[in-house]
Amino acid sequence: MRKESHLVEETVDPMVPRPFVVRESREETRDAFTLTLEPQEANGAPAFEPGQFNMIYVFGVGEVPVSISGDPRQPEVLVHTVRAVGGVTRALQKLGPGDIVGVRGPFGSAWPVDKAKGKDVVIVTGGIGLAPLRPAVCQILGQREKIGKFALLYGARTPKDILYREQLGQWRSNLDLQVRVTVDNATRDWYGTVGVVTILIHKARFDPANTIAMVCGPEIMMRFVVQELIKERMREQDIYISMERNMKCAVGFCGHCQYGPNFICKDGPVFRFSDVRHLFGLREI
Amino acid sequence: MEKIKDLLMQHPFFKGLPKERLDLLAGCGSNIHFKKGECIFKMGEESNHFYIVRKGRVSLEMDGAQHGPIRVQTIEEGDILGWSWLIPPHKWSFTAFAVEDVNVTALDGQCLRRKCEEDHDLGYELLKRFSAVLAKRLEWTRMQLLDVYGANA
Amino acid sequence: MKILERNNFHRLFDVLKESGFDIIGPTLQDQAIVYDHLEGVEDLPEGWTDEQAPGKYRVKKRNDKALFGYVVGPTSWKKFLYPPRQKLWSAQKAGSGFEVAAEEGVPQKMAFLGVRSCELAAIAVQDKIFCGGSFVDPHYKKRRENVFLAAVNCAEPKGTCFCVSMNTGPRALGGLDLSLTEMIEGERHYFFLRSGSAEGEKVLSRLPLKDAEGGQQKKEDALLEEARRHMGRAMDTRDIKRLLYDNPDHPQWDKAAERCLSCANCTMACPTCFCSTVEDVSDLTGEHAERWRKWDSCFSLEFSYIHGGNVRQSTKGRYRQWMTHKLASWQDQFGTSGCVGCGRCISWCPAGIDITEEVKAIRADQPARAESP
Structure with missing residues (x-):
């Protein structure tokens, strides 16, 4: 030195x-x-x-x-x-x-938009989790011809909590983008789907053997979503999640955001599920 | 009747049921149309049907007193609607509305219950399938209870 | 190898001072040997030693007048390279915005006198953390570049030492400017000196030295070999990463948690622990703001706070995080163990929790693994 x-x-x-x-x-x-x-x-x-x-x-x-x-x-x-x-x-x-x-x-790390070329993409998000995925949606739409089927599945607490309503509407009008929105509960002025976001997965059209999934939301929600994707026969290495931990410096010095051997700030926030599956179920990790 | 049988045969819910059982089931079936806004069944009333939603969206609701009716789940194309016909006391647990125009195939629960009593193998097959539906609903309900997107989540 | 007589030892202070170094080294304060600014030889804990055991640290008089006859105390060099509380920048309101002034203070050149081999290893570990990755901490780097490292070989390990297990001692080898071995033979008191860098060579050249004679090397070797055989503790580090990764639910974590007070002493005393928090503050006028970095600890509840709660709510979760990080995930992060075997966390734990015993307990009921070829 x-x-x-x-x-x-x-x-x-x-x-x-x-x-x-x-x-x-x-x-x-x-x-x-x-x-x-x-x-x-x-x-x-x-x-x-x-x-x-x-x-x-x-x-x-x-x-x-x-x-x-x-x-x-x-x-x-x-x-x-x-x-x-x-x-x-x-x-x-x-x-x-x-x-x-x-x-x-x-x-931090990025959604694997490049890896999705020639594959189907299914995005499953909940709550504010749609925000970090919006750039990925935009980027994919900008190179739509390189991607196969494309589904955006979004769950919110109530209809009032839905982000980017206008843009979701525009996206929905794309015939080659399946946009499905659900809320956990609603009053009668909501004509859409009610139920947790996982119910949308089975109904989305994608080929599980040739799909990249991008998942973002509260950790509990991601746990259920990943489980459901695997039930649909997706492979763990094709599923990506975005993790959250306390963060003070964002450059790997403060130690707060450790997730097992990973620093969420530089090794994440986006992880390939197969790389962190051993940590995903652990308490207090 | 043949059409209903075809429909049952294609539906994943009935996958694996032998032909003669599907005949039995189809014999209890009829196609019904509900207009948007129409009540399909009401909480507390006697439950004598279950439905295979063929088109449209149905909402299950509870009355939330000062909150008005709350939609807790929607049942959509391809889904099974209604399990109360199978489990005593055979009363609906929720109220169901057609959120939009809805086509369903209705299966007569009274008729089915009778057939199940006579033919326990059929009863077992149906119970197996409905317990999967119930388990799924229970899981979803628990997730909703967690209120994962809530202010304190 | 050169020889510096004890009665000339003050010359080392003189030369370092003349070279512009602020000398920092061991000194007796509040019944502990700590690192602080030294004026001269008289500030060293001459004739003192320490006794260490789990949860125990005592200083006591020696029978001789050794200057370095003890091991490591509650402080480590990290507080000088990576201060416990450090201003990172300040900002002043300007129009609708603000202007940030980076904290540019040029740190004084520091000479660390009496760095032990385990501590050299610890400094090397922190170098990797703050300067070895995609981001570099300029505050650490500036201080580090201005440090002269004068190491002392450990001749008398104490009850909580286990540098041999961690392969960090007792002989100070790389990453130093100067190394010393203190020799006391009856009435004769002298030091073997070696330089480890050009800077060290410069210092040596200005000291009244004699050449070591043949055979004297053997004396030093024997001394350090003796030290090697008298480690107070040992840790079996074979496959330790797998051992801890494979045992996140081992009942031993509960046992450790029953004793652990979650007081964070171990992390403060540890020479490699680097976790910090960042605090943004402003004055009462709201015109002036500052960013401070402070040492933090994974043993505090708030450390793992995210919106909605704390991820590591139990002492068990926090102790497991600390030890698994130190011995296992550190390897994945920085290519080295986070433990250098200095024993501070053992001595300074008020409950006397012993990291070597914890590893032993977890290892005890593991199925024997095939030896790797």
Whole structure:
């Protein structure tokens, strides 16, 4: 560790955020909202891959990891859908156009969109879990001809909790995208499906032997979904999940996000199920 | 009658039942159409049918007092609707509505119960199939109870 | 190999100071031998030693005037390379936004005097964590690049030492600038010195040294061989990764959890434990904000908090996480064990939980594995 060998360039501190301007804040549901951010400096927003996340800092309040939910084909802005559940996310909720936040990232692994070429894709998400998968949907739709059958299965708590209603409607009008939405319970003004998201899997059209599944939602929900996919004869190595753990630094220094030998921040959040199946059922891991 | 038998033969629920049993079942069957908004059965009423949904969406509802009726599950094309006919006291546990125009094949539960009593092998085959439906519903209900997307989840 | 007489030992301090180093080394404070800034030889714990056992650490007088006649205490060098509480940056409100000023303080050159072989290994482990991956921590790196490592070979291991098992000692080998072996033969008191780097060579060249004579090497070898045979503890590390990965539900975790207070002493004393938390703070005017990094521990409940609850709610879950990380998953993460056999976690555990005994207990009821070829 002698200095001479490192003199070439000064190390950039990965803990220092870059300023971004809020261009738009849009209410999605009663507790979720979508921020559109533009870099304050001229050098553009960083390119990202679907599934990656940023650390977003509110001046003087704190920093949280939030997955990127924008369209990777529009890299000039950063889009984040956030659920207001804690101090920092509630502070983010209060921001409006012109306000400044700090951004570090993008960090983490990506959905295997490239691996899906020539295969069917089934996306199973629940709750806010649709947000980190929206970039993958956008990317796949941008290269639709390279993918076989494509199903998006989404479960929400109630009809009021459905994210991206408008866009789901547009996607649904694509004849080659099966969009199925279900809610856990509803009142009579909901004419759609009621029931847990796993009920949609059996009815989606895809060839289990030649499909990539991307699953994102609460850990319990993913457990049931993976079980159901395997029951449908999908192979464990074709299933991808996105994991969540406490995260403080996002660069592998703080140790908080360990999941067995993995750091969720750099080895995840997206994992191939067959790589983590031995951890998936363990308590307190 | 032949049409109903064909339908039963193709349905995964009846997969593996011998031909003569399917004949028996088809003999208890009839095709029914429910208009959008129509009540198919009401909670607490006597249950004498089960249905194979051929088209459309049916909702199972409970009255949530101040919340009004709550839809707890929808039953859709290809699904089996109704198990109360099989299990005493043969009363519906939920209310079922046609969310949209619905076509079903209805099987007469009274007739089936009689046939099952006479032919325990048939009874066993049906119970086996309905317990799978019930187990699935129980699993889904438990998942709903977990309220995994809820504010405190 | 060179020889420095005890009565010339102060010259090492002089040379290091003249070279601009802040000297940090062992000193007696609050009845423990800790690492702190040293002015001169007189700050070293001359004539002191320590006694260590599970849950026990005591200093006591020696019969001689050895300067390094003890092993490792409650502190480790990590607090100087990776401070327990460190400002990462500060920010000032500016218009609708804010400006971040990175914390650029150029750290003083530090000379660590009296680094043990297990501690060299620990520093090498932390080098991998903070400088060896896709991200580099500039705060650690800056400090680390300015450190001179003067190691001391361990001649008298204590009750909780097991560096031999972890293959990290007792002889200090790589990654050092200078190594010393303290020799006391009746009235004669001197040091064998070796340089391990160009910087070390420079320091050596300015000391009043004699060449070691033939045969003296044997004396040092014998001393360290003796040390090797007197480890207070041992750990069977064969296939240890598999052993722990295969036993997440072993009843021994419950037994350890019955004793463990979840106090985090082991992680604070451990020279490789690196977990931290990041705190963003602001002043009362709301104009000024800072980001701080503080040591954290996987033994705290909040460590695993995600929205809705804590993942590791039980002491069992936390102890299992710590030990499995230290001995098994660390290998997958950094290509090395997280344990260097220094024994601190054993001595400083108020309940006297002994990591070597825990491994032994889990191993005890494993079916014998075929020896790998």
